[in-house]
Amino acid sequence: MTSMTPVTCYVYGGGMPSSCQIPDPLAVVVAGPAGSGKSTLGRALAAQLRAALVDLDSVTTPLLDALPSEALGGHWLTSPHAGAIRSGRYAALRATAADVLATAGRVVVVAPFTAELAGGDEWQALRDAFFPTEPVVVHVDGDPAVLASRRAVRGAPRDAHRPETPSVAPAIDVLGVDAELTTTQQLARLLPALGHRRPVDPGAAIFAREFDAVLFDLDGTLVDSTASVVRSWRRFAEHFGVPMQALHANHGQPARTLVSLLLPADRHAEALAHVTDLEVRDAVGLHPIRGADVFFDAVPADRRAIVTSGSVPIATARLGAAGYERPAVFVTVDDVVNGKPDPEPFLLAAERMGVDPSRCLVVEDAPAGIAAARAAGCAVIALTGTTAEEELTADLVVDGLDVLRIEATARGTMRLAPA
Template sequence: MTLDLEQASTLLDRTFRGALFDMDGTLIDSTPAVIRSWTQLASEMGSTTRFEGGGHGRPARELLASVLPADQVEAALARVTELELADTDGVIALPGAGELLAGLPEHAWTIVTSCTLRLAEVRIAAAGIPRPDRFVTFDDVTKGKPDPEPFLTGAERLGVPATECVAFEDAPAGLEAARAAGCVTIAMVGTHAGAELDADIVLESLEQLEVERVPDGFRLSLTL
């Protein structure tokens, strides 16, 4: 991937006070489990509807409501939740995730995810990444991504303005939410191609970043 290194250098030569991470596709890879669960749901419903691999980056209830009759949404949501909670096979931390989180100042980062609290807990444990002491799930907001509420809530829980945070995302809906909240955005290629990701910087891996702790927060640099 080609980066505008001058732009990246200028962007990353600033001090951040908070880091807001999407979970699935950004810190962990749960894609095989997600696809299996949603494929199973479609099969059980006898539906020809394509759930687009779980509608990555969108809350499950919103995706189901967009493709199913209203009277089927809650039952389908309960079933896919059951399937996803039971399937952690192959859920792993993405390269560089553990190292990046370990390098950040304590209490300066959190997870902002579109999944529920129960599912987030299960996947965090399965992937073996650190569990932040306060994070944001779909249970904590009234509007999910692409609305900025999840990232604004995450910044509030860190006790810093969203404009002083950097947000890590892998999906267009999440990047739109983070940008609307006022965060600097870093996109991770994986569930979407780089051309689909509108962010300040687009990276192939978290391994491309290094953290420097400074008195007022932290700085990021590229390891290209």
């Protein structure tokens, strides 16, 4: 958890002094284009961090909207004075955020910050406003078509006057988050990076067990491909005219299962080919899940396997994009008759490795995979970040594999331990 500084607190009205905790100063900047969901994420972050929220729109837009457009020579976003208006808006934002940080100790600031992301004088002015606290920048971005669709749905009057400006990669260090993810999924990636970790119970029964092999799911477990998966299936849903709700409700199951639920039999082959092409083409710029690459490498090569609901082309593309070496035992949906939540994939992996399934440790992120592993008799670690935590009925739930380590025993087996 984030470090806390103990101080003496007093209760007004005659209460006795007591010890309490005041958090270390924290400034989080949430940046991104219109429609990216940065305001929603900023509000959620502020609630989780117990920080004050300062949003550029809340601070400046009501005043600007009240000014007559004829006095500005047009809407304030497009008037001849737009440059000066921007400078004034951001000066007001910086001053307000600086006051909040100085008095409350924690602040989440939300704005597009387009110029600030490019570095230079605007970025330095923002840093100076928070000095000596160095701001952490969260950058939310996504498919331009999705952002445009969201702006159209929300119908904010200012969006009709907003000039189209293409997204540019930030020139400063940021915590990038995809707008395709839900707010809960975004928080699951950001909070650990901000020092807010899910506690690990050192007395959990799983730490007393020994294992002969570790079986890893792929998507959301080794590779942070959730946004890529959602984006691909959203495009699939748009192409075939099917509801996205059915896709979200069946995460972790094979594509052929989803297709069979959504489309008539005479379109299954076409649909599978289409979604495979979408997912392979989108498998670029992917990264390992927090701590997953180190944990994976720590398991001896002959003791680890990947068990995925993806096909060979999709799984191979994502492994390569995230920089993983393909293990000798690599079970995909193409190898089994019954995919997750059926235990067949994990039973097949254990058989190929020559080990008893009850002596296998499975790392998963989805209810379907957890159910499959449990039915196979395996112990299960579940990772947050894809599915609501209450659905992860595993032996141990963690927010990253960096909180765990694998240890070799004198008997040639492996044990799990807190890092």
